[in-house]
Amino acid sequence: MTRAAVVSTLSAQRRWRIVLARDRRYDGAFVYGVRSTGIYCRPSCPSKRPRRAQVTFFSVPEVAERAGFRACRRCHPAQANGTDPRVATVRQACQLIDAHPDEPTGLATLAGAVGTTPHRLLRAFRRVLGVSPRQYRDQRRHDRFKTRLKEGRKVSPALYDAGYGSTSRVYERTHAQLGMTPATYSRGGRGARISYATVPCPLGWLLVAATERGICRIALGAGPRTLEGALRAEFPAADVTPDRGVLKPWLATLVGYLDGHEPHLDLPLDVRATAFQRRVWEELRKIPYGTTRSYSAVARAIGRPGATRAVARACASNPAALIVPCHRVVREDGSLGGYRWGVERKRALLEREADASPAS
Numbered sequence: 001m002t003r004a005a006v007v008s009t010l011s012a013q014r015r016w017r018i019v020l021a022r023d024r025r026y027d028g029a030f031v032y033g034v035r036s037t038g039i040y041c042r043p044s045c046p047s048k049r050p051r052r053a054q055v056t057f058f059s060v061p062e063v064a065e066r067a068g069f070r071a072c073r074r075c076h077p078a079q080a081n082g083t084d085p086r087v088a089t090v091r092q093a094c095q096l097i098d099a100h101p102d103e104p105t106g107l108a109t110l111a112g113a114v115g116t117t118p119h120r121l122l123r124a125f126r127r128v129l130g131v132s133p134r135q136y137r138d139q140r141r142h143d144r145f146k147t148r149l150k151e152g153r154k155v156s157p158a159l160y161d162a163g164y165g166s167t168s169r170v171y172e173r174t175h176a177q178l179g180m181t182p183a184t185y186s187r188g189g190r191g192a193r194i195s196y197a198t199v200p201c202p203l204g205w206l207l208v209a210a211t212e213r214g215i216c217r218i219a220l221g222a223g224p225r226t227l228e229g230a231l232r233a234e235f236p237a238a239d240v241t242p243d244r245g246v247l248k249p250w251l252a253t254l255v256g257y258l259d260g261h262e263p264h265l266d267l268p269l270d271v272r273a274t275a276f277q278r279r280v281w282e283e284l285r286k287i288p289y290g291t292t293r294s295y296s297a298v299a300r301a302i303g304r305p306g307a308t309r310a311v312a313r314a315c316a317s318n319p320a321a322l323i324v325p326c327h328r329v330v331r332e333d334g335s336l337g338g339y340r341w342g343v344e345r346k347r348a349l350l351e352r353e354a355d356a357s358p359a360s
Contacts, residue, residue: 012266013249015057018043031077032057033069040064045075056264067264067288086124089114093121097137107133196231197243198224199251202258202352203345207231208247209240214268215250218321220341234319254322260352263289265323276307280314287328290353294332316340328353 018026024044033040034050040058041047058064061071061078071078092114097105105113110133111121125133194216196209201220207227209217217234221227232240256262273281279302286301287293293301295315296308304310315326321341327349331337339346 011268012057012253015043015266016052016055019055020049022046030057030059031061031064033064033067038069039072040069040077041072042075042077045072045077047072047074053261057266089116089121089124093125093133094136097133098140192235193239193241194231194235195241195243195247196228197247197251198227199255201255203341203348206251206254206258208250208254210243210247210250211270214270215320215323216270217319218254218323219319220321220345257322258349258352260355263353267323269320269323271319276304276310277314277317280311281318281324281326284315284318284324284326284329287325292328292330292350295329295337296332298329312337322349 015026015030015032019032022044026043029043031040031042033056034054035056036050036054040061056067058067058069065071065078093110096110096113107118107122111118114121116124122132125136192211194209194211196207196217198205198207200206203220204222205220205224205227207217207219207221207224208215209231217231219227219230221230250267253262253265253267257265280298283298283301295311296305299305299307299311302311311329315329316338318324318326318340321327327339327346329337336343336346336350
């Protein structure tokens with residue numbers, strides 16, 4: 001429970017800098033695993049730092065352990081984040097705020113509910129999260145508002161559903177937080193700036209496109225012109241321009257993945273999705289490297305066992321190849337099924353992962 005875990009999405013580059021600095025403020029925000037040793041650690045672990053190519057990041061220890069890593073015996077990352085009682089107090093307060101997002105709870109009421117004084121609660125929030133309880137509530141409310149817009153809700157219903165009392169409260173903050181007005185955001189970012197780059201890869205050509213918030217499209221194809229044309233057709237109202245080097249690290253990571261050197265992709269995304277699509281894509285990202293799941297298994301995993309066809313449609317509409325590994329979903333009988341970027345590429349991806357996976 002740290003400020004980073006609540007109010008921001010840390011990129012892999014930022015996490016690596018935190019690990020190099022052994023920054024204790026981010027203990028609890030994520031853990032990192034070292035593939036050469038099979039051990040995962042806290043960001044502040046005093047052990048010798050590994051090479052970046054050997055490191056992969058996980059949001060919580062349980063995910064690292066499911067991936068086959070074991071906890072470090074020096075920093076004990078699976079244990080509670082330190083012994084500071086303020087962490088438990090802030091966690092409890094955050095849970096109360098999240099459980100009642102539409103109820104404006106004052107600092108005194110919140111402090112009484114968690115058994116402390118308003119002054120101590122405010123100090124604990126600022127020490128653990130770097131924000132006040134009110135700022136935390138505002139951030140969570142704004143996150144809900146953006147989620148409602150992405151689900152296709154109109155601006156007015158979305159803002160009231162998120163807990164805003166009036167439209168003026170939304171427009172006071174959205175330009176700074178969204179970079180655009182709510183109506184523009186709900187239309188998919190009309191006028192947004194998108195940079196892109198293409199590079200040859202083992203499966204033909206790879207295109208990566210990104211906004212200032214993260215990757216909005218990863219596509220595979222036969223040539224750069226085709227990929228660029230499809231990108232402009234998908235974002236006809238955006239300012240789409242060639243990249244000037246900012247995307248180079250992400251391109252290198254993706255090519256490394258295709259070469260079998262980077263099995264765990266941890267890159268920021270900025271994609272539009274319905275609530276159902278997002279649930280499916282999040283489930284796909286849980287499928288371990290080198291394995292597959294059936295469409296029906298994915299449907300059962302998200303609690304919609306009768307939605308097998310809808311799952312297949314969500315896979316077919318995935319805008320971020322590789323990061324959202326829809327190629328790991330196959331038919332019940334083991335046959336490949338479809339793939340947005342060609343069945344042969346799907347077969348090649350699965351063969352490469354099988355050859356490079358630890359089980360092999």
